[in-house]
Amino acid sequence: xxxxxxxxxxxxxxxxxxxxxxxxxxxxxxxxxxxxxxxxxxxxxxxxxxxxxxxxxxxxxxxxxxxxxxxxxxxxxxxxxxxxxxxxxxxxxxxxxxxxxxxxxxxxxxxxxxxxxxxxxxxxxxxxxxxxxxxxxxxxxxxxxxxxxxxxxxxxxxxxxxxxxxxxxxxxxxxxxxxxxxxxxxxxxxxxxxxxxxxxxxxxxxxxxxxxxxxxxxxxxxxxxxxxxxxxxxxxxxxxxxxxxxxxxxxxxxxxxxxxxxxxxxxxxxxxxxxxxxxxxxxxxxxxxxxxxxxxxxxxxxxxxxxxxxxxxxxxxxxxxxxxxxxxxxxxxxxxxxxxxxxxxxxxxxxxxxxxxxxxxxxxxxxxx
Amino acid sequence: xxxxxxxxxxxxxxxxxxxxxxxxxxxxxxxxxxxxxxxxxxxxxxxxxxxxxxxxxxxxxxxxxxxxxxxxxxxxxxxxxxxxxxxxxxxxxxxxxxxxxxxxxxxxxxxxxxxxxxxxxxxxxxxxxxxxxxxxxxxxxxxxxxxxxxxxxxxxxxxxxxxxxxxxxxxxxxxxxxxxxxxxxxxxxxxxxxxxxxxxxxxxxxxxxxxxxxxxxxxxxxxxxxxxxxxxxxxxxxxxxxxxxxxxxx
Numbered sequence: 001x002x003x004x005x006x007x008x009x010x011x012x013x014x015x016x017x018x019x020x021x022x023x024x025x026x027x028x029x030x031x032x033x034x035x036x037x038x039x040x041x042x043x044x045x046x047x048x049x050x051x052x053x054x055x056x057x058x059x060x061x062x063x064x065x066x067x068x069x070x071x072x073x074x075x076x077x078x079x080x081x082x083x084x085x086x087x088x089x090x091x092x093x094x095x096x097x098x099x100x101x102x103x104x105x106x107x108x109x110x111x112x113x114x115x116x117x118x119x120x121x122x123x124x125x126x127x128x129x130x131x132x133x134x135x136x137x138x139x140x141x142x143x144x145x146x147x148x149x150x151x152x153x154x155x156x157x158x159x160x161x162x163x164x165x166x167x168x169x170x171x172x173x174x175x176x177x178x179x180x181x182x183x184x185x186x187x188x189x190x191x192x193x194x195x196x197x198x199x200x201x202x203x204x205x206x207x208x209x210x211x212x213x214x215x216x217x218x219x220x221x222x223x224x225x226x227x228x229x230x231x232x233x234x235x236x237x238x239x240x241x242x243x244x245x246x247x248x249x250x251x252x253x254x255x256x257x258x259x260x261x262x263x264x265x266x267x268x269x270x271x272x273x274x275x276x277x278x279x280x281x282x283x284x285x286x287x288x289x290x291x292x293x294x295x296x297x298x299x300x301x302x303x304x305x306x307x308x309x310x311x312x313x314x315x316x317x318x319x320x321x322x323x324x325x326x327x328x329x330x331x332x333x334x335x336x337x338x339x340x341x342x343x344x345x346x347x348x349x350x351x352x353x354x355x356x357x358x359x360x361x362x363x364x365x366x367x368x369x
Numbered sequence: 370x371x372x373x374x375x376x377x378x379x380x381x382x383x384x385x386x387x388x389x390x391x392x393x394x395x396x397x398x399x400x401x402x403x404x405x406x407x408x409x410x411x412x413x414x415x416x417x418x419x420x421x422x423x424x425x426x427x428x429x430x431x432x433x434x435x436x437x438x439x440x441x442x443x444x445x446x447x448x449x450x451x452x453x454x455x456x457x458x459x460x461x462x463x464x465x466x467x468x469x470x471x472x473x474x475x476x477x478x479x480x481x482x483x484x485x486x487x488x489x490x491x492x493x494x495x496x497x498x499x500x501x502x503x504x505x506x507x508x509x510x511x512x513x514x515x516x517x518x519x520x521x522x523x524x525x526x527x528x529x530x531x532x533x534x535x536x537x538x539x540x541x542x543x544x545x546x547x548x549x550x551x552x553x554x555x556x557x558x559x560x561x562x563x564x565x566x567x568x569x570x571x572x573x574x575x576x577x578x579x580x581x582x583x584x585x586x587x588x589x590x591x592x593x594x595x596x597x598x599x600x601x602x603x604x605x606x607x608x609x610x611x612x613x614x615x616x617x618x619x
Contacts, residue, residue, distance in 0.1 A: 049502065050503075230515050231516055243516075245511070254503075281459070283459060330526040330528065331526075
């Protein structure tokens with residue numbers, strides 16, 4: 001009995017191990033195109049933190065180039081009129097300089113487009129409310145957002161697979177062997193790679209304080225603004241408290257705050273609940289991620305709803321009109337009360353965070369032009 | 370045959386025990402924040418003194434150079450730096466659970482004490498947030514104070530109701546304590562046995578109200594709402610002195 005069983009199983013084993021009938025090999029339509037991606041090393045300056053790059057999406061020159069094309073290509077939107085760059089323009093440090101952005105068919109959202117620069121350092125989640133965990137995840141959203149690109153991914157994938165250039169670019173970037181393998185996952189990986197290269201660290205501030213360039217001088221006014229911004233000890237000037245939420249070198253923060261711009265009777269009354277919408281906690285209502293203050297000269301209007309046209313308005317707000325709420329950040333609970341000239345000093349300091357190389361760099365520009 | 374199986378058993382034993390060399394266990398530090406002896410719940414109003422009510426929106430601090438001391442006096446290092454954060458403990462059950470730090474792979478045996486520092490020790494305080502990858506306790510940009518060239522060792526924030534109308538808009542408490550001078554450390558006597566593959570919990574507590582003690586009462590937080598400038602460390606020192614004094618086994 002036992003030996004019968006043994007023979008039977010042996011037979012099964014032999015049988016099942018037989019190689020399948022030879023089939024004509026399925027050849028992907030892209031296999032003749034060489035796949036030899038070139039690793040891309042981000043040059044991060046002294047004084048910047050290391051950047052988290054997902055292990056499954058290393059930067060390559062081919063991936064970045066593909067991402068740049070996709071970023072600028074309206075092919076992603078329903079009626080092929082809107083690209084990422086419609087709302088994220090290079091000349092605006094990748095904002096659109098509108099309070100709220102226009103999507104397809106003139107539709108509008110409720111928030112202001114955010115600048116895309118140094119975003120590889122954001123770990124608290126992307127968007128004003130931090131609802132998206134990664135640049136890859138974030139890039140999935142606009143395509144299907146009903147007031148942005150209003151498309152569906154199946155359509156986008158279909159268009160890209162049939163395109164005359166994209167299949168080869170996907171092959172070179174990700175080694176796919178068939179155009180049928182073009183997927184939304186690869187689209188957003190490429191876009192995220194491109195976004196991680198959108199770095200800015202060549203401002204006057206950087207030159208003076210990060211690279212200690214002896215030829216760069218701050219004016220007295222800029223220096224006064226600097227002292228107030230960072231609450232310099234021993235300075236006779238008021239503490240403007242800015243650095244608590246906009247710390248160097250990134251000048252943003254991986255956390256969410258109520259910075260007192262909204263007058264509300266209760267925490268339920270914020271017109272945009274911001275972070276509270278995501279966490280479901282009342283105490284998070286009206287909190288937003290503190291964005292970077294780099295390149296403000298290019299990114300007006302300001303705040304999540306673009307309510308302030310000018311930096312003068314922003315500084316007036318922080319100095320004289322901070323609204324109380326239970327969750328107002330305590331750093332702003334004490335009136336700052338800057339004089340008019342001190343306000344100007346602070347603005348002059350903020351302008352030292354300008355790095356026009358970001359808006360001029362050819363590598364970040366529209367590849368179709 | 371017998372011999373063979375004997376050797377096999379010996380080999381298996383050796384293999385097994387090499388996975389679990391001296392017999393390792395896990396130590397959990399369970400920190401609880403209290404207010405007058407009860408679990409501190411964020412955003413919950415408390416009486417501060419005869420005239421003021423307060424609620425807290427944040428309480429967090431660095432802990433450092435944490436060591437366990439074995440019964441024979443030999444120290445066992447747990448970590449050089451970590452971060453204890455009560456900011457999200459906005460209900461009683463979270464506050465009762467407290468904040469935990471776990472340290473696996475520690476030698477089993479008898480222990481008699483735990484050493485702990487509050488704040489960032491001098492060597493590490495020479496570094497800055499941007500030196501660290503995200504996720505590292507010292508990578509917190511909100512806890513690095515450029516102008517002080519120091520980390521903020523402990524951060525306490527809250528709001529005050531002084532006129533009894535139930536609205537906490539009469540002032541704020543903002544105790545940011547930093548710089549090498551306010552680093553504090555302590556050894557706590559605590560006898561426990563860590564079993565092989567076992568877990569030992571060390572219950573720790575600090576009472577936030579006690580951190581504000583001054584004389585027979587509490588720091589006048591209307592007059593001294595913030596410890597914000599390095600030129601005047603008086604209240605930061607006071608706070609940190611109180612904190613380390615109150616810090617103990619729960």
